[in-house]
Amino acid sequence: MKEKCVIGIDIGGTHMRSALVDRKGTVLAFRKAHSESRQGPDSLAHRLAQQCLALLADAGLPSHFLCAVGLGVAGKLDPASGSVIFSPNLPSLAGFPLAVKLQDALQVPVVLENDANVFGLGEAWLGNARNLPHWIGVTLGTGVGGCFFAHGRLWEGDRLGFSGEIGHVIVDPEGPECACGQKGCLEAHASATALVKGIDLARKEGRALSPLLNEALHAGKLTARIVHQAAVQGDPTARGLFSRMGWALALALSNLFTFLGISTAVIGGGVAASWDQFAPPMENYIRRVPSMLDPHRTRIHRSELGDMAAVFGAASLAWQRAEGR
Numbered sequence: 346m347k348e349k350c351v352i353g354i355d356i357g358g359t360h361m362r363s364a365l366v367d368r369k370g371t372v373l374a375f376r377k378a379h380s381e382s383r384q385g386p387d388s389l390a391h392r393l394a395q396q397c398l399a400l401l402a403d404a405g406l407p408s409h410f411l412c413a414v415g416l417g418v419a420g421k422l423d424p425a426s427g428s429v430i431f432s433p434n435l436p437s438l439a440g441f442p443l444a445v446k447l448q449d450a451l452q453v454p455v456v457l458e459n460d461a462n463v464f465g466l467g468e469a470w471l472g473n474a475r476n477l478p479h480w481i482g483v484t485l486g487t488g489v490g491g492c493f494f495a496h497g498r499l500w501e502g503d504r505l506g507f508s509g510e511i512g513h514v515i516v517d518p519e520g521p522e523c524a525c526g527q528k529g530c531l532e533a534h535a536s537a538t539a540l541v542k543g544i545d546l547a548r549k550e551g552r553a554l555s556p557l558l559n560e561a562l563h564a565g566k567l568t569a570r571i572v573h574q575a576a577v578q579g580d581p582t583a584r585g586l587f588s589r590m591g592w593a594l595a596l597a598l599s600n601l602f603t604f605l606g607i608s609t610a611v612i613g614g615g616v617a618a619s620w621d622q623f624a625p626p627m628e629n630y631i632r633r634v635p636s637m638l639d640p641h642r643t644r645i646h647r648s649e650l651g652d653m654a655a656v657f658g659a660a661s662l663a664w665q666r667a668e669g670r
């Protein structure tokens with residue numbers, strides 16, 4: 346017998362990934378499309394609704410099998426009104442009631458949540474944070490996102506529209522400028538943007554870079570993945586940036602671990618693919634940091650769900666709504 350299902354959607358600046366998911370987390374259908382946010386928010390809402398209907402058709406399910414939809418979006422949100430307040434990667438969504446529009450189109454409840462929080466919900470449901478009571482989630486991408494789980498539940502703080510924003514914890518007040526306007530945030534050391542900016546700065550300072558980096562810089566196509574490749578090949582500037590990233594992550598996490606009295610984190614996002622470069626300096630610094638932490642009890646896991654973590658998390662949120670939890 347066919348069972349009820351939900352849809353989880355992760356909307357990024359470039360792509361929107363969506364999956365039709367059953368109660369056990371089995372993916373019944375999956376779609377990935379360009380966000381094309383420049384076409385405006387109404388067009389995005391319309392294409393999202395079409396994508397949801399296409400998922401049901403892919404799985405051969407009629408629309409009444411759909412219970413709810415969960416949406417993960419980067420930025421500051423107002424989950425109560427289903428509106429995006431501000432999204433750095435999707436500026437056209439500012440003030441737009443995305444969840445309400447999708448709810449009207451699909452006639453099922455639609456829940457909106459920050460992308461780093463849905464990453465955490467996905468890890469808690471099906472990933473490395475299963476059965477963990479207290480832990481910090483970190484997403485390394487264009488920016489750095491974060492979330493905090495206490496007693497197995499997502500921490501919402503005072504519901505100010507943000508929580509767990511580890512990316513804007515300051516690790517060096519004299520450090521590089523961050524997109525938020527502050528100096529020295531974790532994001533300014535540990536994001537894809539920070540890696541690319543770090544190479545660009547080294548070029549301006551006249552430091553010798555490997556041909557791989559020089560070619561990518563001249564073509565205007567330098568990415569975090571290329572900086573990683575250069576580090577693997579031994580480029581000292583690229584290696585130095587990953588070392589700095591590891592140090593900054595260790596400093597932010599060890600401060601939070603010490604304050605909260607916890608010892609576990611899960612790191613995901615696209616830049617987590619560079620784990621071999623930043624994790625050794627991160628673990629080394631955590632071992633040396635003077636604090637009350639027992640370094641042998643500290644556990645920093647890499648996400649194994651990859652870019653599906655946020656999709657599963659959005660689906661988990663949809664199940665919570667469908668079941669009235």
Ligand SMILES: [Zn+2]
Pocket residue numbers: 512513523524525526527530532
């Ligand atoms: Zn910042």
